[in-house]
Structures are given as C-alpha cells and as structure tokens.
Amino acid sequence: MANVLQKTFSNIRTREALLAEISGNETMKMTYESWEDEYQKEFLDFCTGIKGVKVLYDSFFKEIMDPDTVPERLEELLSLILKQKIRILKVLPQESPYIADGRSLVIMDIVIELENHSLANVEVQKLGYMFPGQRAACYSADLLLRQYKRVRSERSESKKKFSYRDMKKVYTIIFYEESPAEFHQFPDDYIHRSRQKTDTGLEIDLLQEYAFIPLDNFRNILHNKGIRTKLDAWLTFLSIDDPEWIGRLIDQYPQFRRYYEEIYELCLSTEKVMSMFSKELQELDRNTVQYMIDEMQDKIDEQKRQLDAALSERDAILSEKDAALAEKDAALSESSAVLEEKNREIERLKAALEAERSKG
Known part of the structure; x- marks a missing residue:
C-alpha cells in the first residue's frame, strides 16, 4: 500500500524495488551493508517516502538551494530572513585564504555576493555546539576581510583611492538543526537578528550583521501554531521530514511541490x-x-x-x-x-x- 508521499509523488519507488537495485550492484551493496542498522533504515525511509528527506543535509541543501542554478530560491529565503530585497550577484569560493582552522582553511557552506556588493555566508549546522557565537564572529570577520581585500584591489587596478566608505555590509546566517543551549532560554523565538550598536543609540554602520535560526525551537512552535507565514513555510521545508506536515506545506504553498519533486528525482540516482x-x-x-x-x-x-x-x-x-x-x-x-x-x-x-x- 502506497504511503502518503508515494501517493503525492509518483516517482517515489517502493522499498522492494530500491533494495533489489542495491542488491544487484556490488558497490552499492557494500556501501549499504557498511552502514549501521539505523542509517540503513533512515536511507530507505526517505528514498521510499516513509519520511521526508532531511533537506538540511549538506548535499541535499546545496543541490536544491544551489545559488548558481536556482538563485531565486535562496534570494527569497534570505529576503524573508533579512527583511529586505535580496539579489545574488555571484557565488564566491567557499575556502577562506584568510582564517586558518588549525591544519586547513576554513570552509564555509555557501558564500555569495549580493547585488549591492554586500557579502553573505549561509551556514547549516546539525550540532549547535560546533558553531558557537565566537565562531560566527570569526566567519563574519573573514567576510569583512575578503571584501576589504577585494575593494582595495579593485580601487588599485582602476587607479582610484580606496575609502572605507566603499565597504558594504556582511551577513552571517546560521541554521541550527539542534541549537546551542543558550537558544533554549528563548523557546518562543526561532530567529535572532543581531547587529552592533552603541549604548547611546548613536547610529554607526559597523557592517557586520547576523541571523541565528534555531530550527529545533521552530519545530516546537510549528507543532503548536502551524505554518503562518512564508518564512514559516521555508523553515518547514528545511527542517521537517514528517509526511503529514509536508502535505500541509505543499497545500498551503504549492511552490514547494516542485522542490520535493526534484528531491525524489534525485533519489532515483541511487548510487x-x-x-x-x-x-x-x-x-x-x-x-x-x-x-x-x-x-x-x-x-x-x-x-x-x-x-x-x-x-x-x-x-x-x-x-x-x-x-x-x-x-x-x-x-x-x-x-x-x-x-x-x-x-x-x-x-x-x-x-x-x-x-x-x-x-x-
């Protein structure tokens, strides 16, 4: 009997068909058997629609939210988070030549330059303790340094004088699947926007802004209040693998149906x-x-x-x-x-x- 998602998306395969394909390929079979039982079950569940795919898995997130091929998706999400119209100018290298993390370079998830030449780093973290505020500050500083180097170089090449007023904002946006303990002190909040300001109210453009999004808090709120806004819809897409909620999401916001179709088309490439x-x-x-x-x-x-x-x-x-x-x-x-x-x-x-x- 077809499950909820199999009824919605015709390209989802049955468990039997998927296992038959894996068994018929020695490489896939060895990979599958190397996983622990819980991970074998998780893989079968999302490929056969028992549960939704965890979109926050790095590979799936970058596939579905790729700013090179489908920039409009990340543009819409960031516009809702930052409360301003966002347009992506280009995607930048993920590796940072400026901040070294021990033996290797810092590798960010997604780094983009916006239409107004601001920079944004989008980070997805499963374990919040791995990305404390101190790390967020370092990543933000790295973005600022990248921009500083680029602007100085451009001014030098064009024989123009560099001015610090040429510098634009840098945004660090962090999605936490399981957020650090301090976020649990604010269970009714699922987005925290931060920027530097003086204690007197004097406005100085210090360039660095942040958005911290604890998705575990969001899931708790979602189960009590439902999908109320477009931002809620996006965060539901990113953080919920319950088929019932996926059904509600595509009923309220049909645009997400296409995204799930792409995910299940991807799942047809088993290897x-x-x-x-x-x-x-x-x-x-x-x-x-x-x-x-x-x-x-x-x-x-x-x-x-x-x-x-x-x-x-x-x-x-x-x-x-x-x-x-x-x-x-x-x-x-x-x-x-x-x-x-x-x-x-x-x-x-x-x-x-x-x-x-x-x-x-």
Missing part, C-alpha cells in the same frame, strides 16, 4: 544519493567524535578546576595551621624567656641571701 548520504554519515561521525572529545576535555578541565580548588583550600588550611603553630611557638618562646628571666632572678636572690648569711 549518487548513497554517496551523498555516506558523506553525511562521515561528517556526523567526525562531529560526534569531536563532541565526545570536547565533552571529555570539559570534564577534565572541570576535574582539574575542582582539584586546584581543593589543593588551594588545603594549602589555605595548612597555611592557617602553620600560622597558628608559629603563633604558639612565639608564645612558647616568650614564656621561655620569662621563665629564664625568673630563673635568673631567683639565682640572683639566692646569691644575695647566701652573701647575707656569710656576713652573719
């Missing part, structure tokens, strides 16, 4: 999709290992802090005891000196008494 999925699993493994390392380091740091605190407390107690002993020693020394003085006085008196006796 390509398996390769894309394998890359996602490798990235997930790397992130999980890094998360475990970071957690272990946090525990070690906390244990060291507790040990240092205990040692400091012990040293303080010992110092206090040493001070008390020193005070007692001083008191004993003083008492000894008094006794010595009294003994000398006694001896003096004895001598005087003996002298008196001798006279008599």
